[in-house]
Amino acid sequence: MALKLDDKTGAEETLEHLEGPNGLLYAWSARRPETTSGILICSSVLGEFASNYHRERNFSLELLSRGLGVVRFHYAGEGNSFGDRRHVSFESMCDDAAVALQKAVSLGFETVAIMGTQLGALVAAAIAARTPSAPLVLWEPAVEPLSFVNDARLASKITFLERSGTADLSQWRADLDRDGRIDLLGHDLWTPLVQSLENLDISGLLGDEVRPVLIAGLGSRRTKLDSLAEDLRARGNDVSISHFQKPESSWLGSGSMLNVADLIAVTADWLVGRLEKR
Amino acid sequence: MNQIDPTLREELVFFPFGENTLAGVLTIPSNPIGRTAIVAWGAGVFPSSARNQFRTRLAREIAQLGYHSFRFDYPGVGEADGHYRTPVLEQPFSKEIVAVYEWLSSQGLVRPVIIANCFGAWSTLHALNQLPDLAGLVAYNCPIRRDHKEIRAEEAGWRWWTDRLRHLTWRRLMNRNRRQRYAKLAKARASAITGVGGTNANFFARKVESLVKAGVPMLFCYGDDGFRGDYEEALDKGLRAILESAGPGTGSLLLPKRIEGFPTISVQNELTEGTVAWLRNSITDQVLGAAGQS
Numbered sequence: 001m002a003l004k005l006d007d008k009t010g011a012e013e014t015l016e017h018l019e020g021p022n023g024l025l026y027a028w029s030a031r032r033p034e035t036t037s038g039i040l041i042c043s044s045v046l047g048e049f050a051s052n053y054h055r056e057r058n059f060s061l062e063l064l065s066r067g068l069g070v071v072r073f074h075y076a077g078e079g080n081s082f083g084d085r086r087h088v089s090f091e092s093m094c095d096d097a098a099v100a101l102q103k104a105v106s107l108g109f110e111t112v113a114i115m116g117t118q119l120g121a122l123v124a125a126a127i128a129a130r131t132p133s134a135p136l137v138l139w140e141p142a143v144e145p146l147s148f149v150n151d152a153r154l155a156s157k158i159t160f161l162e163r164s165g166t167a168d169l170s171q172w173r174a175d176l177d178r179d180g181r182i183d184l185l186g187h188d189l190w191t192p193l194v195q196s197l198e199n200l201d202i203s204g205l206l207g208d209e210v211r212p213v214l215i216a217g218l219g220s221r222r223t224k225l226d227s228l229a230e231d232l233r234a235r236g237n238d239v240s241i242s243h244f245q246k247p248e249s250s251w252l253g254s255g256s257m258l259n260v261a262d263l264i265a266v267t268a269d270w271l272v273g274r275l276e277k278r
Numbered sequence: 279m280n281q282i283d284p285t286l287r288e289e290l291v292f293f294p295f296g297e298n299t300l301a302g303v304l305t306i307p308s309n310p311i312g313r314t315a316i317v318a319w320g321a322g323v324f325p326s327s328a329r330n331q332f333r334t335r336l337a338r339e340i341a342q343l344g345y346h347s348f349r350f351d352y353p354g355v356g357e358a359d360g361h362y363r364t365p366v367l368e369q370p371f372s373k374e375i376v377a378v379y380e381w382l383s384s385q386g387l388v389r390p391v392i393i394a395n396c397f398g399a400w401s402t403l404h405a406l407n408q409l410p411d412l413a414g415l416v417a418y419n420c421p422i423r424r425d426h427k428e429i430r431a432e433e434a435g436w437r438w439w440t441d442r443l444r445h446l447t448w449r450r451l452m453n454r455n456r457r458q459r460y461a462k463l464a465k466a467r468a469s470a471i472t473g474v475g476g477t478n479a480n481f482f483a484r485k486v487e488s489l490v491k492a493g494v495p496m497l498f499c500y501g502d503d504g505f506r507g508d509y510e511e512a513l514d515k516g517l518r519a520i521l522e523s524a525g526p527g528t529g530s531l532l533l534p535k536r537i538e539g540f541p542t543i544s545v546q547n548e549l550t551e552g553t554v555a556w557l558r559n560s561i562t563d564q565v566l567g568a569a570g571q572s
Contacts, residue, residue: 015290079327
C-alpha cells in the first residue's frame with residue numbers, strides 16, 4: 001500500500017490492492033480526517049477507461065478539496081489490476097465494484113454516492129440498486145450498452161483510413177462469433193463481455209428504489225439521454241440532466257486531457273448538495 | 279502471449295519528483311536475477327497500464343525473466359501529481375526518467391534496462407549522462423530529429439496546410455505556445471522545400487555512439503510509420519556503421535505495420551515478444567552465465 005499525506009489539509013491518498021473475486025484490484029482512495037461521506041466511481045473499460053481517466057481523477061481531487069471521500073478502482077483484467085481480461089463480463093465488473101464499495105464503507109463513509117462513466121454507468125446502476133437511496137451520477141451513460149463497439153470501429157476506420165480505408169463497421173459480430181474476440185483499436189474485446197451486456201438497460205438495473213440522479217451528457221447522444229432522464233423521472237427518481245460539449249470520440253484519445261472544468265464543477269456542486277441533504 | 283505467473287507480486291508506490299509526487303507500480307519477480315527494467319512510456323494520456331494493459335503485461339512478462347520492472351505515470355497523468363505537458367522535443371521528460379532511476383537506486387534496484395516508447399525513449403537519450411549504470415535500452419518508435427507534427431508538416435500536401443491556416447485566428451496567434459507551434463511547422467516545411475536547416479539530426483547518432491562505446495546493448499523498434507523514415511535516413515548517414523561496431527546485442531526490430539500508439543493487438547504482442555527475446559538473449563543469459571561462472 002502507498003500513502004500520500006497532505007500536511008496542510010490532512011487529506012490522504014492511498015494506492016492499494018483490494019482482494020477481488022477475479023484478482024487483485026488496483027484501487028485509489030482519498031479522504032480527509034473529518035470525511036463522513038463519499039463516492040464510489042465505476043469507470044468504463046477498454047478505450048473509454050483511458051479516455052475518462054484524467055477527468056475522473058480531477059473530479060476526485062475536486063471532491064477531496066470539498067471534504068468528500070472517493071474510491072476509484074480498475075476492474076480485474078483492466079488497467080493495473082490483476083485478472084484475466086478474457087473473463088471480464090458485466091457480472092465480474094459488478095463483483096469488483098461491490099468490493100470497492102466495501103472499501104468505501106470501511107473508510108467510514110456513512111453515505112456513499114455511486115458514479116459511473118459510459119459503460120461503467122451500467123455497473124453503477126446495478127451497485128446503486130443495492131444501496132437504497134444513494135445518489136447516482138452518470139457521465140455519458142451507455143444507453144445502448146454495445147454502442148461503444150461501433151464507436152470504436154468508427155474511430156479505427158478514421159485511424160487507419162489512409163492505409164486501408166476498408167474497415168467494415170458491420171462485421172464485428174461475425175468476427176466475434178468466429179474468433180471469440182475482436183481487436184477494437186488495440187483493445188481486446190472478448191465474447192463474455194459482449195454477451196453479458198446484451199439487453200441491459202439502466203432503468204431496469206436501478207429497479208424501483210428512487211433516488212437523486214444526475215445525468216451528464218458529453219455531446220453525442222443527447223436525445224437518448226433525455227429519454228433516459230424521462231424514463232427515470234417517470235419511475236419517481238429526482239433526475240437532473242446537464243449537457244456538455246466534448247470534442248471527439250472517446251476512442252480517438254487526444255481529447256482526453258482537455259479541460260472539462262464545467263463538467264467537474266457542475267457534478268461536484270450537485271453531489272455536495274445531495275449529500276448535505278442527507 | 280504467455281500466462282502470467284500467479285506468484286508475481288506488485289507494489290504500488292508514490293515517489294518524489296521535485297515538489298510533486300509521481301505514482302508507479304513495481305513488479306517483483308519470483309526469481310530475481312539482480313536486474314531492473316524501467317518501462318517508460320511516451321507522453322500520451324494513457325495511465326501507466328497503457329492501451330489494452332500493454333505496459334502492464336509487458337512489465338509482468340519482463341518480471342517473469344527475473345527483472346524487477348517498474349512502470350509509472352508522468353506528471354498530470356494517472357495518479358501522478360502535477361500538470362500534463364504535451365510533448366515538445368526541446369523539453370524532454372529527462373528529469374522524470376532520472377527521478378525514477380534515483381528512486382529505484384534508493385531501493386537497491388540498480389543496473390536498469392530501460393524499455394521506452396517514443397517521447398520516453400527520446401527523454402531517456404537526453405538523460406543518459408545521469409544514468410551511469412544503464413544496462414540496456416529498448417526504444418520503440420524513438421524520434422530521431424523531429425516530432426510527429428513536424429513530419430506531417432514536411433510531408434503534407436496543400437490541403438493539410440489549408441486546413442491548418444483556416445484555423446489560424448488572431449486569438450490563436452496571440453497565444454505564445456500556439457505561435458511557437460505554428461512557427462515550428464512552418465520551419466519544418468521550409469526546411470523540406472529548401473533542404474536547408476532542420477533540427478539537430480546528429481543528436482540521436484551521437485547518443486547511440488556513446489552507448490556503443492559504453493558497451494550498452496540496444497534494440498531499436500520501428501513500424502512502417504512514425505519515425506521509420508528518419509531512422510533509415512540516419513542509418514544511411516552513419517548510424518549503420520555505429521550500430522555495426524556494437525556487439526551482437528544491438529540491433530533493430532522493424533515491423534511492417536503501424537506501431538505509433540500500438541493501435542492493434544498484433545503489434546502489442548510482436549513488440550512484447552521481440553523485447554522479451556532480446557532481453558533474454560542480450561542481457562539475461564549474460565547475467566545468469568556470469569553468475570554461473572562465479
